[in-house]
Amino acid sequence: MLKFFSNTFKHGVHPPEHKEDTNKLPVRQFPFPPLIVLPMQQHIGKPAQVIVREGQEVARGQLLAKADGYLSVPMHAPVSGVVRKIANVPVIGGQKASGIYLETFPFSGQEVVEGLPVPLSASPEAILQGIQDAGIVGLGGAAFPTHVKLKIPEGKFCEHLIINGIECEPYLTTDHRVMLEQADDIFTGIRYLLRVTDAKQVIIGIEANKKDAADHLADRIPDDLPVKVKVVPVKYPQGAEKMLITALLGKEVPLGGFPIDVHAVAVNVATTAEIGRLLPHGRGIQERVVTITGPGIKKKGNYLIPVGTPLRFVLEHVGAAENLSEIYMGGPMMGISASDLDISIVRGTSGIVVFGDENVKRSDKIYPCIKCGACVDACPISLNPSRLGILAKSEAYDTMAEEYHLMDCFECGSCSYVCPSNIPLVQYFRVAKGIVRKRKSAVAHV
Amino acid sequence: MFSKTLRISSSPHINKGVGVDVIMRNVIYALLPVTVFAIYAFGINALLVILTSLIACVLTEHLLNKFSNRPSTIADGSAVITGLLLGLTLPPIFPLWMTFIGGVLAIALGKFVFGGLGYNAFNPALVGRAILQAAFPVAITTWHPAFLADRFTRVSESVLTFPFAKPVVDGISGATPLSAFKFDQVTTESADLAMGLISGSIGETSSVLIALGGLYLIARKMMNWRIPVAILGAVYVLSGILYWINPEIYPSPEFMLFSGGLMLGAVFMATDMVGSPITPLGVVIYGIFIGLLVVVIRIWGGLPEGVMYAILLGNSLSPHIDRLIRPKVYGT
Numbered sequence: 001m002l003k004f005f006s007n008t009f010k011h012g013v014h015p016p017e018h019k020e021d022t023n024k025l026p027v028r029q030f031p032f033p034p035l036i037v038l039p040m041q042q043h044i045g046k047p048a049q050v051i052v053r054e055g056q057e058v059a060r061g062q063l064l065a066k067a068d069g070y071l072s073v074p075m076h077a078p079v080s081g082v083v084r085k086i087a088n089v090p091v092i093g094g095q096k097a098s099g100i101y102l103e104t105f106p107f108s109g110q111e112v113v114e115g116l117p118v119p120l121s122a123s124p125e126a127i128l129q130g131i132q133d134a135g136i137v138g139l140g141g142a143a144f145p146t147h148v149k150l151k152i153p154e155g156k157f158c159e160h161l162i163i164n165g166i167e168c169e170p171y172l173t174t175d176h177r178v179m180l181e182q183a184d185d186i187f188t189g190i191r192y193l194l195r196v197t198d199a200k201q202v203i204i205g206i207e208a209n210k211k212d213a214a215d216h217l218a219d220r221i222p223d224d225l226p227v228k229v230k231v232v233p234v235k236y237p238q239g240a241e242k243m244l245i246t247a248l249l250g251k252e253v254p255l256g257g258f259p260i261d262v263h264a265v266a267v268n269v270a271t272t273a274e275i276g277r278l279l280p281h282g283r284g285i286q287e288r289v290v291t292i293t294g295p296g297i298k299k300k301g302n303y304l305i306p307v308g309t310p311l312r313f314v315l316e317h318v319g320a321a322e323n324l325s326e327i328y329m330g331g332p333m334m335g336i337s338a339s340d341l342d343i344s345i346v347r348g349t350s351g352i353v354v355f356g357d358e359n360v361k362r363s364d365k366i367y368p369c370i371k372c373g374a375c376v377d378a379c380p381i382s383l384n385p386s387r388l389g390i391l392a393k394s395e396a397y398d399t400m401a402e403e404y405h406l407m408d409c410f411e412c413g414s415c416s417y418v419c420p421s422n423i424p425l426v427q428y429f430r431v432a433k434g435i436v437r438k439r440k441s442a443v444a445h446v
Numbered sequence: 447m448f449s450k451t452l453r454i455s456s457s458p459h460i461n462k463g464v465g466v467d468v469i470m471r472n473v474i475y476a477l478l479p480v481t482v483f484a485i486y487a488f489g490i491n492a493l494l495v496i497l498t499s500l501i502a503c504v505l506t507e508h509l510l511n512k513f514s515n516r517p518s519t520i521a522d523g524s525a526v527i528t529g530l531l532l533g534l535t536l537p538p539i540f541p542l543w544m545t546f547i548g549g550v551l552a553i554a555l556g557k558f559v560f561g562g563l564g565y566n567a568f569n570p571a572l573v574g575r576a577i578l579q580a581a582f583p584v585a586i587t588t589w590h591p592a593f594l595a596d597r598f599t600r601v602s603e604s605v606l607t608f609p610f611a612k613p614v615v616d617g618i619s620g621a622t623p624l625s626a627f628k629f630d631q632v633t634t635e636s637a638d639l640a641m642g643l644i645s646g647s648i649g650e651t652s653s654v655l656i657a658l659g660g661l662y663l664i665a666r667k668m669m670n671w672r673i674p675v676a677i678l679g680a681v682y683v684l685s686g687i688l689y690w691i692n693p694e695i696y697p698s699p700e701f702m703l704f705s706g707g708l709m710l711g712a713v714f715m716a717t718d719m720v721g722s723p724i725t726p727l728g729v730v731i732y733g734i735f736i737g738l739l740v741v742v743i744r745i746w747g748g749l750p751e752g753v754m755y756a757i758l759l760g761n762s763l764s765p766h767i768d769r770l771i772r773p774k775v776y777g778t
Contacts, residue, residue, distance in 0.1 A: 010776070013462070015460060015462070170460070242776070242777070246776075252776055252777045253777050254777045254778075255775065255776070255777035255778050256777075257777065324452070325452070325453050326452065326453050326454070326455060326459065327452060328457075328459055332457075332458060332459040332460045333457060333458045333459075333460070334457050334458070335457060335459070336457065337452070337453075337454035337455050337456075337457075337459070338452060338454075339452060339454050340452065341452075355459075360453070360459075361460075361461070361463065362455070362459070362460070362461050363461065363463075363465055365465075367465070367466040367467075367522060367563065367564070368561075368562065368563055368564030368565065369564050370466060370469075370563065370564045370719045370720050371564070371719050371720050371722075371724050372469070372719040373670065373719070373724040373725070376724050376725060376773065380776065381775060381776035381777070382773040382774060382775050382776055383773075383775060384724065384725075384772065384773065386724055387724075387768070405775050408775065408776075408777075411457075413457050413458030414458075416458050416461070417458045417460065417461060417462055418462050418464075419461070420464050420465050420466045420468070420469055421465075421466050421564075422461060422465065424456055426456065426457065426458065427456040430456070
C-alpha cells in the first residue's frame with residue numbers, strides 16, 4: 001500500500017512553547033551549594049549502595065556509592081567536601097529515601113578526580129560497562145540506565161541509531177543549548193554509541209523550532225560518520241521515543257515491544273553528549289544542564305548545576321517571585337510538582353518551571369465528559385481516553401486494561417491538556433495502572 | 447525566604463483553556479444569525495415562541511438541580527442551546543403553553559433523567575419536540591407564511607391560546623414545501639429554499655445562515671465537520687440516484703437538501719457531541735445512517751419530514767457504533 005510519509009506521528013497537541021525566554025541564553029556554571037543532598041536512587045532501578053562513611057573527606061568526582069546490580073548506576077561526588085551524614089533525604093512527592101548529605105569545602109578548587117579512561121577502541125562490552133560506571137541515565141527526564149537500554153538483545157540487531165533532540169516539552173531549552181554548545185561531545189558520544197549498537201546510520205531528530213541547532217550540528221558532522229540531521233514539525237509528544245521513531249522512520253514500534261523490534265535504538269542528545277564528555281576521561285556524572293524558567297523566575301536561564309543542589313538554594317540564587325505557587329520538576333506537561341523546597345536537583349531534572357499565583361490558569365471546575373472527542377484526536381497512540389475516563393470513574397480497571405489498552409498509555413498528558421471538561425484523565429490512568437499492576441502481582445504471588 | 451506553601455497538582459499542569467462553557471457559548475453565537483433572521487421573517491410570534499422555549503429550558507434546568515440539591519448548571523450554557531434549538535424547530539405560531547411544556551420536558555426527560563449534561567442519550571431539544579409532535583400533532587403541523595406585512599404588529603391568536611385549550615387555527619396558515627410536495631406534488635424553487643424565503647419551522651428556513659453558523663464552529667474546531675458532510679452527502683447521493691431514475695415522482699436532490707429541517711438538524715442537532723460517536727469513522731457511519739433515514743422517511747414514510755426521527759435513531763445507534771468502531775491503537 002502506498003503510504004504518505006508525513007514526517008511526524010499521528011495526533012498530538014500544540015501547547016504554547018514559551019522557549020524564547022531561555023533558548024538564546026548560553027549555559028552558565030551554577031555556584032556550588034554549601035550542602036549537597038544526594039538521593040541514592042535518581043534512576044529507574046535499585047538505589048546505589050553507599051561505600052563511604054560519615055566524616056569521610058571526598059574529592060569531586062570520587063565514587064560515593066556503587067551500582068547495586070545490573071539495573072542500577074553508581075553515584076559520584078558532585079563537590080569536594082566531607083560526608084556529613086548518611087541518612088534518608090527528602091525526595092519529590094514528600095517522601096524520604098536513602099541518601100548522603102555532603103558538606104562542600106568552601107575554599108576548594110573543586111578539581112575533578114578522573115578514573116580510568118574508556119577509549120573508543122575498547123570492546124563494546126567495556127564501553128557499556130564504562131557507561132554504567134559513569135552513572136549515565138536518560139537525561140531527557142526518564143532516568144533509565146543507558147547501558148541497559150543500549151544492550152541489544154540476543155538475536156536482534158540495530159540498524160538506526162536515533163539521537164533525540166526533540167525536546168517537545170514546553171519551556172525547556174536544555175537539549176537545545178547542549179546541541180548548540182556541545183557538538184563535539186555529541187559526535188564523540190555517537191562514536192561510542194555506534195561501537196555498542198553497530199548501527200548502519202544515525203539520525204539526529206530535531207523539531208523545527210530549533211532550526212539553529214539543526215544547522216549547527218549539520219555543519220559539523222564528521223566526514224567518517226553516517227549521520228543525518230532531520231528536522232520534523234513541532235508537535236507534542238514527539239520526544240517520546242516511539243513517536244520519534246514513527247516520525248523519523250515511518251514505522252510503528254509494535255505494542256508492548258521496544259524500538260529494537262524495528263531495528264532502532266534511541267538516545268537523548270544530552271545523554272549522548274555526556275557519554276562523549278565523560279568516557280574519554282573515566283569520569284562520572286556530577287552535574288547536568290537544567291533550564292530554570294517560568295513566569296515566577298527572575299534570572300531565567302540554562303545552568304550547569306551540581307546534582308544534589310537543593311531546590312531552595314537554586315531558587316534563592318536565580319530569584320523567584322514572592323508569590324510562587326507551583327514548581328514543576330521537568331516541564332508543565334510531564335513534570336512533577338515539587339511539594340517543598342528541600343528536595344534537590346537529580347540526574348533526571350531537565351528543567352525547573354516556576355509559576356506564580358497569577359500564572360496558574362487551570363480551571364478547577366470539572367464538567368462531565370461531553371464526548372467531544374478532543375482527547376481521541378490528541379492521543380498519540382490512538383487510545384480512547386474519554387471511554388477510559390468513564391470506566392475509571394466506575395472503577396472498571398480490569399476492563400480498562402484488557403479492552404482499552406490502559407497499560408500502553410505513557411502518560412504524556414495530551415488528553416488532559418485538551419479536555420474541555422478539565423477531567424484529570426492522566427491522573428485517573430496513573431491510579432488505574434497502579435491498581436492493575438498491584439492486582440497482577442497479587443495474582444502472581446498466590 | 448519562600449515560606450509560602452507550594453501547591454501541587456498532577457501533570458499536565460497546563461490546559462488548553464477551551465472549556466465546555468466556551469464551546470457552548472460559541473454554539474450560541476453560531477445560532478444567533480439564524481435566530482435573528484427567523485424573528486425577522488416570522489415577526490413577533492417567532493420571538494415569543496423562542497423566548498418561551500428558552501425560559502422553560504433554563505428554568506427547568508435550574509429548578510431540577512435545586513430540588514435535587516446539586517449545584518446549578520445553567521452557567522454551562524447547554525440549557526440555553528436546548529431552548530434555542532427547540533424554539534427553532536417549532537412552527538412560528540405554535541401556542542406558547544405547548545412550547546413551555548416542550549421546554550420543560552426537553553430538559554427533564556431529555557437530559558435530567560439521564561444524569562444531566564454528558565449523560566443524555568438523545569439530543570434534548572429533539573426529545574422535547576418528539577413529545578410535542580406526539581401530543582399536539584395538529585398544532586405542530588400548522589404552518590404559517592413568512593414575511594407577512596403585519597408580522598411585527600400582530601400576535602397570532604394561536605400563539606396566545608389559553609393553556610390546555612384547543613388552539614385557534616389561524617386562517618392564513620400555509621403548507622411547507624415538504625408537505626406541499628408530499629401531499630400535493632408541488633415543488634418549490636431551491637434557491638428560495640436556500641435563502642429562507644419560504645414557510646416552515648421558525649429556524650428551518652435559511653439554510654445559508656445555518657451553514658454559516660456551522661462554518662464558524664468548524665473553523666473554531668468546536669464542531670465535527672464530518673457529521674453534516676456525511677448527512678448532507680448521503681441525502682444528496684441517495685435522492686440524486688432516485689431523481690436520476692425518475693425525476694417525475696422523486697424530488698431533486700437540491701430540493702431535498704434545502705427543504706425542511708435538514709440543514710438545522712445536520713448542522714446543529716446531529717452534531718451534539720454527547721449523542722454522536724467519538725471516532726472519525728464512527729461519525730461518518732452515523733452521518734450516513736441519518737442521511738439515508740431522512741430520505742427514506744421523506745419519500746416512503748407517512749410523514750413529510752423525517753429529520754427529527756432520523757437523528758434520534760442516530761443518537762440511539764451511536765454508543766453501539768463506538769463499541770464496534772475503535773481507533774487502531776499505535777503498534778497494533
